[in-house]
Amino acid sequence: MSATGASAYRLGLMACHTCGKLARPAPGAHEGWCPRCGASMHFRKPNSITRTWALLIASVILYIPANVLPVMESSSILGSQTDTIMSGVVYLWVSGSWPLAIVVFVASVVVPLAKIIALAFLNTSVQMRSTWQPVQRTRLYRVVELVGRWSMLDIYVIALLVALVQLKAVATINAGPAALAFAAVVVLTMVAAMSFDPRLIWDPLENNDGRAHA
Amino acid sequence: MAEHTPESDNLDRVATAREQPKSRWSFQIVWLIPIVSALIGGWLAVKAIMERGPTITVTFQNAEGLEAGKTKVKYKDVEIGMVKAVTLDKDLKRVVATAELVKDFSPHLVEDTRFWVVRPRISGGTVSGLSTLLSGSYIGVDTGKSNKHRASFAGLETPPIVTIDTPGREFTLRSHNLASIDSGSPVFFRKLQAGQVTSYQLDKDGKGVTLKVFVNEPFVQFVTTNTRFFNASGVDLKLDASGIEVQMQSVVSLLLGGIAFETPDDNGRVVTAATTETPFRLYPNRAEALKNPDTDLAKFVLVFSESVRGLAPGAPVDFRGVVVGEVVAIRADIDPKTGQIIIPVDVNIYAERMRLRSRIAAKAPEARQAFIDRLVDKGLRAQLRTGSLLTGQLYVALDFFPQAKKAPMNWAATPTVLPTTPGARQELQQAIASVAAKIDRLPLDEIARDARTMMGSADKLIRRVDTEVTPDLRQTLQSGTRLLQRVDVEVVPEAGQMIVDARKALVSADRMLASESPIQQDARSTMREVQKAAHAFRMLADYLERNPSALLMGKKEDTP
Numbered sequence: 001m002s003a004t005g006a007s008a009y010r011l012g013l014m015a016c017h018t019c020g021k022l023a024r025p026a027p028g029a030h031e032g033w034c035p036r037c038g039a040s041m042h043f044r045k046p047n048s049i050t051r052t053w054a055l056l057i058a059s060v061i062l063y064i065p066a067n068v069l070p071v072m073e074s075s076s077i078l079g080s081q082t083d084t085i086m087s088g089v090v091y092l093w094v095s096g097s098w099p100l101a102i103v104v105f106v107a108s109v110v111v112p113l114a115k116i117i118a119l120a121f122l123n124t125s126v127q128m129r130s131t132w133q134p135v136q137r138t139r140l141y142r143v144v145e146l147v148g149r150w151s152m153l154d155i156y157v158i159a160l161l162v163a164l165v166q167l168k169a170v171a172t173i174n175a176g177p178a179a180l181a182f183a184a185v186v187v188l189t190m191v192a193a194m195s196f197d198p199r200l201i202w203d204p205l206e207n208n209d210g211r212a213h214a
Numbered sequence: 215m216a217e218h219t220p221e222s223d224n225l226d227r228v229a230t231a232r233e234q235p236k237s238r239w240s241f242q243i244v245w246l247i248p249i250v251s252a253l254i255g256g257w258l259a260v261k262a263i264m265e266r267g268p269t270i271t272v273t274f275q276n277a278e279g280l281e282a283g284k285t286k287v288k289y290k291d292v293e294i295g296m297v298k299a300v301t302l303d304k305d306l307k308r309v310v311a312t313a314e315l316v317k318d319f320s321p322h323l324v325e326d327t328r329f330w331v332v333r334p335r336i337s338g339g340t341v342s343g344l345s346t347l348l349s350g351s352y353i354g355v356d357t358g359k360s361n362k363h364r365a366s367f368a369g370l371e372t373p374p375i376v377t378i379d380t381p382g383r384e385f386t387l388r389s390h391n392l393a394s395i396d397s398g399s400p401v402f403f404r405k406l407q408a409g410q411v412t413s414y415q416l417d418k419d420g421k422g423v424t425l426k427v428f429v430n431e432p433f434v435q436f437v438t439t440n441t442r443f444f445n446a447s448g449v450d451l452k453l454d455a456s457g458i459e460v461q462m463q464s465v466v467s468l469l470l471g472g473i474a475f476e477t478p479d480d481n482g483r484v485v486t487a488a489t490t491e492t493p494f495r496l497y498p499n500r501a502e503a504l505k506n507p508d509t510d511l512a513k514f515v516l517v518f519s520e521s522v523r524g525l526a527p528g529a530p531v532d533f534r535g536v537v538v539g540e541v542v543a544i545r546a547d548i549d550p551k552t553g554q555i556i557i558p559v560d561v562n563i564y565a566e567r568m569r570l571r572s573r574i575a576a577k578a579p580e581a582r583q584a585f586i587d588r589l590v591d592k593g594l595r596a597q598l599r600t601g602s603l604l605t606g607q608l609y610v611a612l613d614f615f616p617q618a619k620k621a622p623m624n625w626a627a628t629p630t631v632l633p634t635t636p637g638a639r640q641e642l643q644q645a646i647a648s649v650a651a652k653i654d655r656l657p658l659d660e661i662a663r664d665a666r667t668m669m670g671s672a673d674k675l676i677r678r679v680d681t682e683v684t685p686d687l688r689q690t691l692q693s694g695t696r697l698l699q700r701v702d703v704e705v706v707p708e709a710g711q712m713i714v715d716a717r718k719a720l721v722s723a724d725r726m727l728a729s730e731s732p733i734q735q736d737a738r739s740t741m742r743e744v745q746k747a748a749h750a751f752r753m754l755a756d757y758l759e760r761n762p763s764a765l766l767m768g769k770k771e772d773t774p
Contacts, residue, residue, distance in 0.1 A: 013228055023231040032231025041231045051244040058251035065258045087283060177258070188247070195244075 009199075009208050014041045045197035052123045055192035059116055059185045066185050067109070069178035072158055076171035084178060085109060108182070111147055115189045118144050122196060129204040141198045148190040155183050267295065267317040272329045272353065274369040277309040279333050279351030287313050288332075289355040294319045297353065311369075313353065323365065326358030330370040342373065372397070375412040381431035382409065385488065387443050387473070389423045389496035394447040394471035401427050402446055402474040408433035411473060425496060427473060438477055438485045442503035443496050447471035452499070453605055456530075459501070478504050511539075511562045512582075513629040516596045516610065518557045520637060525598065525608040531561050533612040539563035541610060560629065561596075561610060583625050590633060593618050598637035 008015055013022050014031070018039035025032050031042035045051075070082035083091065085108050092101035118140055125137060158175050165173040279285070280300045287295035295315035303310050315323070332354045334343045346352065353369070356377045375398055376382065392414060401409035409429035416423055429437055449468065452459040473496065477485075488494070497503035522544055531539035542560040549556050586594075593616040601609040621633035636644065726733060758764060 014231065021229070023229045025231050026233040029231075029233055032234050035229040035231060038232075040234070047244065054244045054248045058248035061248065061251045061255040065255055068262075069258070081284065181258075184251070188251070 007202075007206055007208070009043050009203070010206065014043050016041050044199060044203075045195060048195055048197040048200060049123055049127055051195040052119060052192050055188050055195060056116060056119055056123070059112070059188035059192065062181045062185045062188065063112060063116065066112075066178050066181035069181065070176035071178040071182065072161070072173060073176050074165070074171065074173045082176060085182070107150065111150070112182075112185050112189060115144050115148060115193070119189065119192050119196060122201070126196075126200040126203075131204050134201050134205060137201050138198055141193070141196065141201070145193050148186070148193055152183070152186050155179060155186065265317055267315040268320045268323055268365060269298070269312060269314050270323060270364075271366045272311045272313065272369045273303065273308040273367070274311065274331060275308065275371055277311070279331055279346070280309070280311050280353075281350070284350060285311075285352055287315060287329075287353045287355060289319070289357070294355065311353065322357040323363060324358045325360040325362045325364050327364070327367065328356045328358070328370055328374055329367050330354050330373045332373065335373075375410045376428045380428070382429050383434045383437070383488075384412065384426055384428045384490055385437065385443075385492065385494055386490070387425045387427060387494045387496040388417075389425060389445075390498075392423050392425075393445050393498070395425065395445065395473060396471055399447075399471045399473065401429060401443075402472055403429075403433050403436060403476075405474075406433075408436075408475075425473075429475075435487065436477060437475065437488045439488050439492055440485050441475050441477045441488060441494070443473055443475045443494050444500050444503035445471075445496060445498055446474035446500075452501075454526075454529075454601075454607055457602060457604075474500070476500070476504065505540075511564050513542075514561050514563060514632040515629050516559045516561060516632055516634050518559060518598060518634055519554070520557075520598065522557050522559065522598065522608065524600070524606045525559065525610070529601075529607065529609050531563060531596075531610045531612060538612065539610075559610070561632075583623070587623055590621065590623055592616070595621075595633055595635035597635050600638075 008022065013024055015022055016034040016037060016039055019034060019037040021034050021036040023032065023035055023041055025041070025043075031040065031046065033039065034041050067085055069084065071085050071088070073082045074080065085104070089101050089105045089109070092098075092104060122137060122141055122144075125132065158173075158179050161173045162175050165171055274280070277300050280297060282297055282299045285297040286293050287297065295313050297311050297313045299312040301310050301312070302308070330353070331351050332343045332346055333351045334341070334347050336342075343351075354373060356374055357379075359378060376384075395411055395414065397411050397413050399411040400407045401411065409427055412426045412428045414423055414425040427443070447468075449460060525541060525544060527541050527543055529541040530537040531541065539562050542562050544557065544559050547556050547558055548554070593614040594612060595615045595618050597611050597613060597615075598608050599611045601607045615635050618633070618635050623630060623632075725731065728734070757769075
């Protein structure tokens with residue numbers, strides 16, 4: 001898909017991310033401060049690809065303990081048990097709450113993983129200056145950004161349960177170490193999605209070299 | 215600083231951004247995030263690997279109450295692990311539970327470490343594992359003492375009765391059968407519960423049962439090499455030569471079965487504490503158990519020709535009421551020489567009980583043989599006697615029968631034959647038989663014939679007496695009568711006169727001798743005179759004795 005008309009980059013202009021002011025960089029420079037609001041300005045998000053990779057790698061690393069370590073430790077007079085995300089899903093599934101099991105599974109397992117894969121794919125394609133399906137890739141990026149915050153669902157659930165169920169001898173629930181890792185994964189993928197510059201998807205079509213600034 | 219104009223399409227009017235000094239760091243800093251997360255992740259991974267305990271497999275008959283990821287492994291109610299998977303083994307015979315334990319427990323996973331599933335169960339009169347009704351079953355562990363490490367175990371189907379750290383000791387008992395004992399049955403000492411039966415199993419040859427009993431700490435010291443274990447299950451009703459005997463240990467053992475142990479007086483025998491290896495027998499009852507130890511027994515064979523119905527192995531051999539041995543076996547033999555059927559009875563005689571121990575046992579067997587020879591010479595014999603008329607049981611009695619036929623001992627044969635004498639029953643039978651035989655031998659026909667001829671001749675005799683003697687006899691009687699009549703008439707009056715005269719003479723004599731009669735009085739005064747004369751004479755004699763000179767000089771005048 002070729003873009004109609006010129007892009008800001010083509011005209012040597014940068015848009016301020018904060019106030020939307022267009023400005024030209026100082027001669028010889030690729031970035032600067034917004035003349036109106038003083039925010040940092042650049043043609044493309046600086047080091048976008050590198051940052052995205054770094055954050056993605058961090059979230060992949062943390063995704064492992066998030067799924068392996070127990071996410072919730074509940075103890076009651078009937079004994080104590082620790083649950084990982086997956087064992088919770090299995091428990092819900094076995095005990096017949098299929099919809100809940102599906103919700104938790106999708107929100108806590110599928111979505112973070114899908115986000116990581118999607119971002120990795122986008123980043124790779126940008127790095128390789130791929131011209132394949134830019135519209136679809138942009139749409140994918142939007143979905144990733146949109147969904148990001150909802151994968152915090154089970155962290156919310158745990159937070160609520162920990163706050164509510166503290167009946168000392170009878171029953172207590174504590175967040176396990178995986179909760180932290182999981183929250184970190186969610187945050188990191190969100191930040192990674194933010195640090196990704198979707199304009200880079202289009203640069204190869206415009207024959208811009210946006211990566212020089214990314 | 216450029217001023218803003220509405221013509222946005224005029225690119226020349228676009229403001230210029232203020233210059234930023236180039237920062238070399240900005241693009242490096244982002245890599246701290248994955249590095250830190252990698253460090254955290256790596257640390258977690260290392261920690262997990264470091265803390266990862268041993269994984270073991272335990273097999274069970276069934277997986278009742280076992281749940282992967284739920285069932286815990288507990289040692290003394292402390293959680294030491296978790297069942298990770300429950301699967302079946304290849305031939306579907308057993309359930310394999312894979313459990314991950316804490317690292318610290320690793321050194322205790324040895325060959326004799328035991329695993330079992332704690333479920334609510336009622337056994338041996340006790341209820342256990344009730345807490346698992348709420349919390350779910352768990353796998354219990356008891357550590358072993360072996361040094362060999364192991365990772366796969368065969369789980370016990372029932373919890374062990376005693377754990378390895380229970381103070382006490384285990385002993386092994388051999389028994390003919392299990393009676394009513396079960397694992398968990400109590401072991402009593404002086405009717406106190408001193409332990410429990412932990413397990414039992416059939417011997418490989420199927421000829422007995424081996425039981426393991428555990429005796430708790432304060433009681434272990436009372437188990438010596440001389441201790442007897444006996445079955446104290448329920449009520450023991452015994453009917454034997456000594457009558458009916460009922461034994462009962464306790465109500466608990468009545469319901470559950472039980473074993474009791476007791477240590478008989480050690481007659482100076484050296485007694486040491488028993489170890490786990492000490493072999494013990496489980497006696498069927500207390501009486502059996504407390505029999506004197508068969509330390510000094512002499513084996514003899516008693517050969518009876520009479521029926522031994524009612525004699526059983528175990529019947530007492532009794533010497534005037536003291537049990538000195540017992541019947542071991544009863545056989546039946548045909549004597550090849552005579553073709554007679556004989557019944558050899560093997561007996562054990564406990565020499566100790568015959569108080570031979572001190573004098574004989576210590577000596578050489580020759581001395582003992584000589585001693586027994588002497589006893590047999592004096593008439594020591596074995597005899598079958600009826601112990602109880604109610605049951606018809608027999609026992610063997612040893613006693614002296616001085617009239618018994620001489621029976622020398624043959625010490626060459628082993629076991630030696632001790633001579634016997636027929637029992638009382640048999641003697642009676644023999645006596646009756648001999649009387650019957652004598653009666654048989656009587657010539658009754660001849661006797662009858664003789665008697666008949668005798669009767670005939672007697673008859674003749676009587677007839678002759680009747681005809682010939684009787685008339686003469688009558689004449690004799692008549693003349694006798696006449697003689698008596700004559701005596702009556704002629705002699706009797708004369709005799710009466712004579713008696714009257716005699717009476718008169720007696721009366722006059724009587725008068726003469728009466729105390730007031732003159733003859734008597736005269737005689738009395740005469741005697742008094744004589745007495746006086748004798749007195750005077752004695753005086754004179756005394757005087758003369760004092761003053762012999764008076765005969766010559768005359769009587770002196772008494773000086774006034």
